[in-house]
Structures are given as structure tokens and as C-alpha cells.
Amino acid sequence: MxxxxxxxxxxxxxxxxxxxxxxxxxxxxxxxxxxxxxxxxxxxxxxxxxxxxxxxxxxxxxxxxxxxxxxxxxxxxxxxxxxxxxxxxxxKKDSPPVNFIYTTFQVPLQATIFSLLAFYITSASYRAFRAKNFSATILLITASIVIIGRIPLGDYLAKITIINVGKHSFSLLNFPQWVQWILNVPNVGVKRAFKFGITIGIILTSFKIIFGVEKNWLK
Amino acid sequence: MLRKINRNYFFLLILILKAQASPQYFWGLFIFIIFLMGFAIFYFLPMKDVKIRELGGINGLEEAIGRSTEMGKPILYVAGLKPIPAVSAIAAMNILNEVAKISARYSTPIISPHNNPVTMLTAKEEIKEGFLQGGNPDLINTSKIFYITDSTFPYAVAVNSLVNETKPGAIFYMGTFYAESLILTEHAQGTGTIQIAGTDSVAQLPFFIVTCDFTLMGEELFASTAYIKKDTTSLKFLFLTDILKAFIILLIIIYNIGHIF
Incomplete structure (x- = not known):
């Protein structure tokens, strides 16, 4: 009942x-x-x-x-x-002791943990970017392009490799533009595909909960 | 009596008239039609001999728990950061039930730290039920399923500290994760433990793929319930997901073709 x-x-x-x-x-x-x-x-x-x-x-x-x-x-x-x-x-948020605890202890400690993320990303990237197989090699090449395109070296290479063909001029190593293409086209496409699948999965699971097919939350 | 009914109709009429006209009415109607179509298919669909694509993450559960048992170590189950009303948390609880069943067979204890009290209570019940179904109720130890904190980074640090302290043989991360995902998995990677993750957080997926042995990506987390249970209703819902996807993809294609011409 x-x-x-x-x-x-x-x-x-x-x-x-x-x-x-x-x-x-x-x-x-x-x-x-x-x-x-x-x-x-x-x-x-x-x-x-x-x-x-x-x-x-x-x-x-x-x-x-x-x-x-x-x-x-x-x-x-x-x-x-x-x-x-x-x-x-x-x-209250503005009461002196609570404010003191928050700004003196909580914020710096949380910032410390968050900053560790940079080192974890570095070590994880080091492992991921080994060209073990074809997929890993593509990942390595793509990541290298993104890294170069995001640092001043990318801008420098784009500037020194500009050539003029008639009225038009273009760069042979336009890393910043390649990065934009990688981020805007394949990256967004794959992300949207994932989000699309996840959203439909969430809708159908919600229906399962609403109609009592999924009942484990009742325990 | 008649006057009462009339008054109710009058009240309903006022409600309808007070409603604002909005383009969202169209979408409401659209979703309602899709919903009706879906259920029509759902009821008349004969679901026999349906094959589901293999999910490495779910197949790897037994292997990970078995390895943990061989090493004489417990397993750690992290159920994400979204609390139990979230669909990802409910999917995580379904997988926890399966993990508990396998653990009961292998007599391996489960440790499960939580960042939400309601999720913690549900996890306790899932583990209890899993151990009962697995035929090992003596191994139920609810003191190993506990709440830590709601805050993201203190929670991540506490879980990392647990990993150092208990040295689990296998760690499962199921549910929604945020910035702490790499802090958790990369730290545990150093201890040489088997890690299986499942998440609907698109931004965290690359981190899990790099650091974990198996990863349930996006919708696979929600499909895992049907994959584990393999009952007709769950399979029908899974099939319905694919039909809906195909239908919406078709709409997108038609829209784009219409846009070109």
C-alpha cells in the first residue's frame, strides 16, 4: 500500500x-x-x-x-x-566569524586542491599522448596542434609562414585557425552527439521512474 | 451538486483563459505526440531474442571485483555528486546493486563514501539487498557506507585519503562528476587499482577515459540498467530510446534538407 x-x-x-x-x-x-x-x-x-x-x-x-x-x-x-x-x-554570510572561517580556511584549502588539478592533467596527458595505436596517434597529433595553437609559438609560426598568392595571402602554418576548427567542428559535433544521447537517456529513465518501472529509489 | 460542477467548470475556464499563449505550447504538443507514439510502439512491440551491444564497463565489474578478492582488498564505490533525485544517481544505484550482488558471491566488503545523505541511505539499502540476493547477508556492514560532505573538493580529498588508507582492489565511479573527477581517478591510478567509471558529464569523459580501465560513456550509464536486468520492460525502454533517437535524427536531416532548398 x-x-x-x-x-x-x-x-x-x-x-x-x-x-x-x-x-x-x-x-x-x-x-x-x-x-x-x-x-x-x-x-x-x-x-x-x-x-x-x-x-x-x-x-x-x-x-x-x-x-x-x-x-x-x-x-x-x-x-x-x-x-x-x-x-x-x-x-549569516556577512557575520565576522563565519566570514573569517570561510576566507581564511575554506577558500585557500579548496583553491589548493583545485590547483592540484593542473599537475594531474599533466600526468594524465603524458600517459594518454603515447602513440600506442592509430587512435592514440591521432589524439597525439590533434593535442599537439591544439597546444601549439594556444601558445605564442602558434601565433609566431602563423606570422612567419604567410605567403602571398596574387591578391590573396595565407599562412602555411596557421595553428590558431586550425585550433578553432578542431574546437568548433569535430569537438562540438562529438559533444553534441553525447549530449543528445544523454538527454534522451534521461528522458526515458524519467518516464521509467514516473510510470513505476524503475523503483529502486523507493527503498 | 449541478451548481458545484458548474462552478468547477467555470474555475477551469478561467485557468485556461488566464494561460499565456506561447510557442512552448507547440513543443508541449509535439512532445506529447512523440510520447503517445512511443508508448504505442512500446505496447505492441514483441521483444524476443533482442541483443544488446556489449558494455565493457558492466562486463568488467566481475573481473574487477574478482581481482580485488584475490588481493584480499575491499572495493570502493563512489556514487557521483548529484543527489538521488537525479537520473544519473538512480542509474548509479542500479549498478551498485549489481556490484553488491557480485561482492556477496566473492565475500568482498564494499566501502562507499557519499556527498549526500539521501544517496547514502539509498546506497545502504541497495547494498543490503544486493548482499541478500547474493546469498551473503553476514557480510553487510552499513558502517562502511557513510556521508562525508556536500562540498566538492573536501569530498575528493576524503575519498583520496580513503584510497590511501584502505588500498581498495577496485574503484567504481558512477554518476555525475565535476572538476574532482581527475583528482579522484589520477590519484587512484598511482595505487594500481582497477577503475571503472560511468558518467553523463560530457566534460569529464576524457579524464575518465584516460585514467580508468573501463568507462561507461553518457547514455551507456542509463542503458546499464536494461543490460543488467535484461527484463522485457527495461529492454523495451532501451529500444524506445533508439527509436526516439532515430526519429529526432530524421527530423534534423529533414530540417537541414529543407533549409538547403
């Missing part, structure tokens, strides 16, 4: 959500916004489950006396400090 009610709500809600996008009826828009607000309220309750899970795991690690106790201890202390500060000064 519970499953039947849940599936009924999903069926009605799903069809409503799909059609409200195409039909500009004010009442439907209001209902849609109300449903979105409900989603926010539910996600707040879900956050408590997340906090419980996080703290349980950290406390378990301390109890089990694992090798690096500093990590669970730091997590618990940081969690407690931020909660206390928020309770005293309020959970």
Missing part, C-alpha cells in the same frame, strides 16, 4: 512537472514553486542524517584508536567550533 501511494504521488507529480514547463498557466507555476520549496525543507531534514553519519564515523575512528587520530579530532573540533560560532553570531 505504501509503495502504491508513493508511486501514485510520483506519477501525478512527474506528469505535472513535465507539463508545467510547456503550459504557461500561472496556477501551475505557483504549484511548481511550492514543490521546489518542499524539496528544500526535506533536504534540511536529510542534512541531520548526514551529520549523524559523519560524527558516528569520526567517533568510531577515535574509539578504534586508528593511526591518524588527528583527522577525526580535527573534524569534530572544527564542526563544534563552527556550530558554536553560528549559534552566537547567527548563520
Amino acid at each position: 505504501k509503495e502504491f501511494i508513493a508511486l501514485g504521488i510520483v506519477l501525478i507529480g512527474g506528469i505535472f512537472m513535465a507539463f508545467q514547463y510547456y503550459l504557461h498557466i500561472p496556477l501551475m507555476k505557483d504549484l511548481y514553486n511550492t514543490f521546489l520549496d518542499w524539496g528544500i525543507v526535506i533536504s534540511v531534514f536529510a542534512l541531520f542524517i548526514g551529520i549523524k553519519s559523519l560524527l558516528q564515523r569520526q567517533i568510531r575512528e577515535i574509539k578504534e584508536k586508528k593511526e591518524h587520530l588527528i583527522f577525526p579530532l580535527t573534524t569534530i573540533i572544527s564542526f563544534g567550533v563552527v556550530i558554536i560560532l553560528w549559534l552566537i553570531w547567527g548563520a
Whole structure:
């Protein structure tokens, strides 16, 4: 019975959500916004489950006396400090302690991790650009063209290889133009093909959920 | 009673009249017709002896878990960054169920860190069910399925730290990923673990292809449910996807031909 009610709500809600996008009826828009607000309220309750899970795991690690106790201890202390500060000064973005924690700790730490991406890209590219077979060789040549076209060397080569044929002049090694063609034609074409497949996949999976064929989310 | 019905009709009429005329009405009608056509085909379609293209990523699940078992190591399952209402997260949960079934057969534990509490709860149920179906309910350990944080980079760092700590034999990345995809996979690549990914994030696909052993690309992630279950309804939906694709490609071709002349 519970499953039947849940599936009924999903069926009605799903069809409503799909059609409200195409039909500009004010009442439907209001209902849609109300449903979105409900989603926010539910996600707040879900956050408590997340906090419980996080703290349980950290406390378990301390109890089990694992090798690096500093990590669970730091997590618990940081969690407690931020909660206390928020309770005293309020959970506003512009409150001084919250702002201090955000700009002094969170932003630099996140920027550090993000900057690691450059090194990871380099090491991944080094592995990918080995001409092991025909496909890898094409990848290597294409990547080389894109790299040269994006650095000052590409512009320099394009300038020194300009030749004049009658009234027209063109560059023999116009790397920047080749890069634009690679990015605008084959790259966009393949990306669109992927997006096209993904979108249809999402639509059909949504239908499966709306009509109760896909029910694993009910568990 | 009659007056009540009349009042309701009057209310409905006001609603219709208040509706704004928009070109989106056309698209709504268009999609509705495609939807009806699709379901007509869906109901009358005899689905016997249908062959699905081999999905290396799904075939590789057993190999990866088997290797992990031989090494005596756990497996790690990362279910993407989009929470459970997202279709990619639901597809990730379907694959998790299959992973749990295989793990139960091989008696290999699963570790699954999450960035959303709702996804975490669903994953717990999927793993429980998978282990029950795989005939190894004693191995269910829900403490290994936990929430870390909603933030992208702290989550990536925590997963990398888990990889260092537990040294998993196989890692699965299924769902939607953003900038953290390469941070996760390139770090794990250094540990020599088998990595299988499946994502609908087009921008992250090259990173997964370079660093992982198998990758489910785009729609393959959604097709994996039908590939695993192989039940008639899922197969029909998969076939419907192809019909829809062919129909829209045909429309694009007709539009372009019309544009030329």
C-alpha cells in the first residue's frame, strides 16, 4: 500500500512537472514553486542524517584508536567550533566569524586542491599522448596542434609562414585557425552527439521512474 | 451538486483563459505526440531474442571485483555528486546493486563514501539487498557506507585519503562528476587499482577515459540498467530510446534538407 501511494504521488507529480514547463498557466507555476520549496525543507531534514553519519564515523575512528587520530579530532573540533560560532553570531554570510572561517580556511584549502588539478592533467596527458595505436596517434597529433595553437609559438609560426598568392595571402602554418576548427567542428559535433544521447537517456529513465518501472529509489 | 460542477467548470475556464499563449505550447504538443507514439510502439512491440551491444564497463565489474578478492582488498564505490533525485544517481544505484550482488558471491566488503545523505541511505539499502540476493547477508556492514560532505573538493580529498588508507582492489565511479573527477581517478591510478567509471558529464569523459580501465560513456550509464536486468520492460525502454533517437535524427536531416532548398 505504501509503495502504491508513493508511486501514485510520483506519477501525478512527474506528469505535472513535465507539463508545467510547456503550459504557461500561472496556477501551475505557483504549484511548481511550492514543490521546489518542499524539496528544500526535506533536504534540511536529510542534512541531520548526514551529520549523524559523519560524527558516528569520526567517533568510531577515535574509539578504534586508528593511526591518524588527528583527522577525526580535527573534524569534530572544527564542526563544534563552527556550530558554536553560528549559534552566537547567527548563520549569516556577512557575520565576522563565519566570514573569517570561510576566507581564511575554506577558500585557500579548496583553491589548493583545485590547483592540484593542473599537475594531474599533466600526468594524465603524458600517459594518454603515447602513440600506442592509430587512435592514440591521432589524439597525439590533434593535442599537439591544439597546444601549439594556444601558445605564442602558434601565433609566431602563423606570422612567419604567410605567403602571398596574387591578391590573396595565407599562412602555411596557421595553428590558431586550425585550433578553432578542431574546437568548433569535430569537438562540438562529438559533444553534441553525447549530449543528445544523454538527454534522451534521461528522458526515458524519467518516464521509467514516473510510470513505476524503475523503483529502486523507493527503498 | 449541478451548481458545484458548474462552478468547477467555470474555475477551469478561467485557468485556461488566464494561460499565456506561447510557442512552448507547440513543443508541449509535439512532445506529447512523440510520447503517445512511443508508448504505442512500446505496447505492441514483441521483444524476443533482442541483443544488446556489449558494455565493457558492466562486463568488467566481475573481473574487477574478482581481482580485488584475490588481493584480499575491499572495493570502493563512489556514487557521483548529484543527489538521488537525479537520473544519473538512480542509474548509479542500479549498478551498485549489481556490484553488491557480485561482492556477496566473492565475500568482498564494499566501502562507499557519499556527498549526500539521501544517496547514502539509498546506497545502504541497495547494498543490503544486493548482499541478500547474493546469498551473503553476514557480510553487510552499513558502517562502511557513510556521508562525508556536500562540498566538492573536501569530498575528493576524503575519498583520496580513503584510497590511501584502505588500498581498495577496485574503484567504481558512477554518476555525475565535476572538476574532482581527475583528482579522484589520477590519484587512484598511482595505487594500481582497477577503475571503472560511468558518467553523463560530457566534460569529464576524457579524464575518465584516460585514467580508468573501463568507462561507461553518457547514455551507456542509463542503458546499464536494461543490460543488467535484461527484463522485457527495461529492454523495451532501451529500444524506445533508439527509436526516439532515430526519429529526432530524421527530423534534423529533414530540417537541414529543407533549409538547403
